[in-house]
Amino acid sequence: MPTLTGKAIIITGAAQGIGAVLAAALATEGALVAVSDVRDCSEVVDRITLAGGQAIGIGADVSDDAACSALAKKTFDAYGSVDGLVTNAAIFSSLERKSFDRITVPEWDQVMAVNVRGVFNCVQAVVPYMKERGYGKIVNVCSTTVFAGAAGLLHYVTSKGAVLAFTRALAREVGEFGIRVNAFAPGLTMSEGVRANEARVAPQAKAAPQLRALKREQIPEDLVGTLLFLVSPESDFMTGQTLVVDGGHIMR
Numbered sequence: 001m002p003t004l005t006g007k008a009i010i011i012t013g014a015a016q017g018i019g020a021v022l023a024a025a026l027a028t029e030g031a032l033v034a035v036s037d038v039r040d041c042s043e044v045v046d047r048i049t050l051a052g053g054q055a056i057g058i059g060a061d062v063s064d065d066a067a068c069s070a071l072a073k074k075t076f077d078a079y080g081s082v083d084g085l086v087t088n089a090a091i092f093s094s095l096e097r098k099s100f101d102r103i104t105v106p107e108w109d110q111v112m113a114v115n116v117r118g119v120f121n122c123v124q125a126v127v128p129y130m131k132e133r134g135y136g137k138i139v140n141v142c143s144t145t146v147f148a149g150a151a152g153l154l155h156y157v158t159s160k161g162a163v164l165a166f167t168r169a170l171a172r173e174v175g176e177f178g179i180r181v182n183a184f185a186p187g188l189t190m191s192e193g194v195r196a197n198e199a200r201v202a203p204q205a206k207a208a209p210q211l212r213a214l215k216r217e218q219i220p221e222d223l224v225g226t227l228l229f230l231v232s233p234e235s236d237f238m239t240g241q242t243l244v245v246d247g248g249h250i251m252r
């Protein structure tokens with residue numbers, strides 16, 4: 001029995017990689033999915049609809065607040081509600097690993113604009129629709145680099161630390177409206193983007209399985225169960241939490 005039948009859920013950064021796999025999983029559970037990205041989402045939408053699921057593609061750059069408002073409105077106009085938001089879009093796999101003193105101010109600002117302000121923009125856009133219904137599920141995508149303190153990505157790790165803090169603080173503000181805000185933190189995951197930039201992450205990709213209790217590569221499908229739990233009513237008494245999903249590397 002699908003668990004998300006009729007729930008309208010927006011997922012950002014879903015034209016490829018982890019987001020594309022999660023979008024398909026949401027549709028399999030009966031969700032009405034709004035697949036969003038700065039890139040063309042039609043391949044993901046076609047794959048979902050061919051498999052019998054419901055999806056629409058909506059282009060949006062999450063660093064643009066007007067685009068995020070339009071994303072929420074288009075979703076509402078198409079599906080009649082906005083029940084869930086998964087803030088998956090981020091600048092990650094394309095980032096060159098470099099020491100903190102080689103990161104330029106424009107690079108720092110770009111990562112923050114997408115990975116932090118992008119989450120803020122999307123949340124501001126969807127919360128009015130959720131408030132109206134007295135219910136909503138927001139799931140942010142964090143990273144285990146926050147707990148491990150990964151070197152060579154100071155802007156990225158800082159941005160994901162902000163996502164964790166954002167999750168906690170927002171949960172306190174919107175709980176009274178029935179809106180739950182949680183996050184999950186993946187370990188290094190062999191997404192399309194990571195595989196396309198394999199040379200950059202080769203040392204970490206090689207080391208990661210050995211650091212885990214479960215000694216293998218992490219793939220986007222490993223995140224599906226946690227996401228479905230966090231968007232479903234099964235997690236309705238949970239908010240402000242960040243779940244680590246990394247095969248047992250980080251234990252807190």
Ligand SMILES: NC(=O)c1ccc[n+]([C@@H]2O[C@H](COP(=O)([O-])OP(=O)(O)OC[C@H]3O[C@@H](n4cnc5c(N)ncnc54)[C@H](O)[C@@H]3O)[C@@H](O)[C@H]2O)c1
Nearest residue numbers: 013017018038061062088089090092093143188189191193
């Ligand atoms: N792959 C990993 O090892 C890993 C580990 C921990 C956390 N994460 C997080 O998981 C999420 C997905 O990771 P991935 O590996 O699939 O990344 P990816 O780089 O392969 O995909 C990210 C997607 O976000 C989109 N995007 C980038 N800028 C955007 C913008 N301004 N507006 C809208 N969309 C934008 C890209 O077009 C792309 O489709 C990210 O939040 C990432 O930080 C990834």
